Amino acid sequence: MAKTSERKADLISAAQRALAEHGSAVRLNQIAEAAGVSSGAILYHYAGIDELLVEANRAGMERFYNERLEMIASIPDPAERLERIISLGVPRSAEDEDVRLLCSLGGEAARNTMYAVLLTSLYDRQVGLYQGILELGVSQGVFHLAQGSLTIARNLVALEDAYGYRIIAKHPTLDYSSAVDLILEYARLATGHALLTSKPASKAHPRKITTIQPRRENQ
Amino acid sequence: MAKTSERKADLISAAQRALAEHGSAVRLNQIAEAAGVSSGAILYHYAGIDELLVEANRAGMERFYNERLEMIASIPDPAERLERIISLGVPRSAEDEDVRLLCSLGGEAARNTMYAVLLTSLYDRQVGLYQGILELGVSQGVFHLAQGSLTIARNLVALEDAYGYRIIAKHPTLDYSSAVDLILEYARLATGHALLTSKPASKAHPRKITTIQPRRENQ
DNA sequence: ATAAAAACTGAATCTCAGTTCAGATTATTA
DNA sequence: TAATAATCTGAACTGAGATTCAGTTTTTAT
Numbered sequence: 390m391a392k393t394s395e396r397k398a399d400l401i402s403a404a405q406r407a408l409a410e411h412g413s414a415v416r417l418n419q420i421a422e423a424a425g426v427s428s429g430a431i432l433y434h435y436a437g438i439d440e441l442l443v444e445a446n447r448a449g450m451e452r453f454y455n456e457r458l459e460m461i462a463s464i465p466d467p468a469e470r471l472e473r474i475i476s477l478g479v480p481r482s483a484e485d486e487d488v489r490l491l492c493s494l495g496g497e498a499a500r501n502t503m504y505a506v507l508l509t510s511l512y513d514r515q516v517g518l519y520q521g522i523l524e525l526g527v528s529q530g531v532f533h534l535a536q537g538s539l540t541i542a543r544n545l546v547a548l549e550d551a552y553g554y555r556i557i558a559k560h561p562t563l564d565y566s567s568a569v570d571l572i573l574e575y576a577r578l579a580t581g582h583a584l585l586t587s588k589p590a591s592k593a594h595p596r597k598i599t600t601i602q603p604r605r606e607n608q
Numbered sequence: 609m610a611k612t613s614e615r616k617a618d619l620i621s622a623a624q625r626a627l628a629e630h631g632s633a634v635r636l637n638q639i640a641e642a643a644g645v646s647s648g649a650i651l652y653h654y655a656g657i658d659e660l661l662v663e664a665n666r667a668g669m670e671r672f673y674n675e676r677l678e679m680i681a682s683i684p685d686p687a688e689r690l691e692r693i694i695s696l697g698v699p700r701s702a703e704d705e706d707v708r709l710l711c712s713l714g715g716e717a718a719r720n721t722m723y724a725v726l727l728t729s730l731y732d733r734q735v736g737l738y739q740g741i742l743e744l745g746v747s748q749g750v751f752h753l754a755q756g757s758l759t760i761a762r763n764l765v766a767l768e769d770a771y772g773y774r775i776i777a778k779h780p781t782l783d784y785s786s787a788v789d790l791i792l793e794y795a796r797l798a799t800g801h802a803l804l805t806s807k808p809a810s811k812a813h814p815r816k817i818t819t820i821q822p823r824r825e826n827q
Numbered sequence: 828a829t830a831a832a833a834a835c836t837g838a839a840t841c842t843c844a845g846t847t848c849a850g851a852t853t854a855t856t857a
Numbered sequence: 858t859a860a861t862a863a864t865c866t867g868a869a870c871t872g873a874g875a876t877t878c879a880g881t882t883t884t885t886a887t
Binding site: 610615645646647648649652653 | 835
Binding site: 412489495498504505509551 | 630631632633702708711712713714715716717718719723724727728731754755759762763765766767769770771773774776777778779780782790791793794797798
């Protein structure tokens with residue numbers, strides 16, 4: 390047993406894990422199993438599965454955004470900050486939970502207004518973040534933008550999103566470092582700054598990709 | 609009644625329509641209704657619903673690719689060809705069937721190898737297409753690439769994909785023409801060519817967006 | 828025109844997942 | 858400690874959707 394507030398956090402975390410593993414078609418039982426409780430316990434805290442899924446997805450997005458926000462806060466140099474935020478936005482492997490979550494939502498957004506709003510909001514916030522970095526660089530004289538900062542910011546976030554999908558789909562040659570390089574190439578062109586050569590940026594919460602898990606395929 | 613070969617084409621078409629409307633969680637009955645037959649009739653031609661869905665998705669991708677291939681074949685100027693293929697790859701509205709289909713597959717690809725392979729193949733073919741146009745432009749002296757043609761091609765296709773998702777998610781300000789403009793801005797920068805000002809390119813098969821359909825939301 | 832094959836229907840079946848709930852277990856309060 | 862409230866379980870219920878199939882209609886072949 391646990392207090393409702395604590396248990397809700399557990400359930401959201403379990404839902405995120407189950408979501409990353411089974412996609413948007415997760416079953417209540419799968420979440421219950423991930424949480425180590427019965428399905429009834431979940432329905433004690435949430436009116437229905439949809440309510441929990443929305444909370445889990447929202448929390449996952451917030452984490453994806455805030456994590457990066459914190460990790461670049463201490464970096465003073467705009468160029469390094471830009472390079473770092475890009476490398477943090479690309480999934481390291483097809484098993485990245487956060488990005489898997491986001492990818493599975495992309496398709497839902499067409500039919501579910503809530504998810505559409507959440508994704509749109511995340512995109513816009515990321516654009517704002519990038520735009521801030523770009524303009525900081527301009528004011529410090531290190532960036533010489535070839536295009537408007539909004540244009541560059543939008544395109545950078547778009548590239549990040551798209552390569553996330555490619556990596557989640559296990560593109561045979563387009564892996565993490567090539568994706569980062571591709572985005573950086575555009576960033577160099579648009580900012581007139583050589584930026585850093587892409588070096589492996591350590592992630593705060595290393596994904597658990599050490600153990601190879603048995604894969605379950607549909608059909 | 610119809611011959612198996614003809615009926616299969618009908619069913620694939622119906623499945624595509626149902627897929628665009630209901631997403632990857634389409635029901636057999638929904639496809640049957642779209643095709644105007646009973647669910648049993650579908651199972652007469654296909655062993656299961658998954659088999660039909662794979663065929664429908666594959667055919668949808670082929671159409672998405674081949675349609676554009678044909679429409680630019682008659683355009684001699686590389687710059688105009690590039691501009692045209694970009695404007696044809698971005699969905700005109702959130703109701704675009706082809707792109708809705710592709711978006712709903714993006715999330716599935718994480719768990720379904722078949723869809724992952726199909727999407728990867730589509731991406732690579734599009735990249736090849738773009739790369740060919742870029743190098744044609746170079747050989748004619750109209751493009752002066754600021755980056756490798758593979759880099760530019762990959763980034764252009766990635767941008768196209770990402771803005772497709774934004775439009776499907778009904779971004780309030782990022783509509784068709786702004787998305788095309790954003791991609792063209794990168795294309796200009798990377799090719800050193802002013803390209804064309806984005807003018808509305810007529811699509812071969814105008815989507816049926818004239819009638820406003822009642823929307824059904826989840827939750 | 829008639830027989831055989833193909834295509835199809837509609838109902839029955841089966842399975843599975845979400846939800847409900849009566850009772851058990853654990854925590855909290857007095 | 859006793860009483861009350863909160864949390865949870867496991868079984869039963871419910872509905873939806875995939876699949877099967879016996880029989881019907883349509884097409885094709887002779």
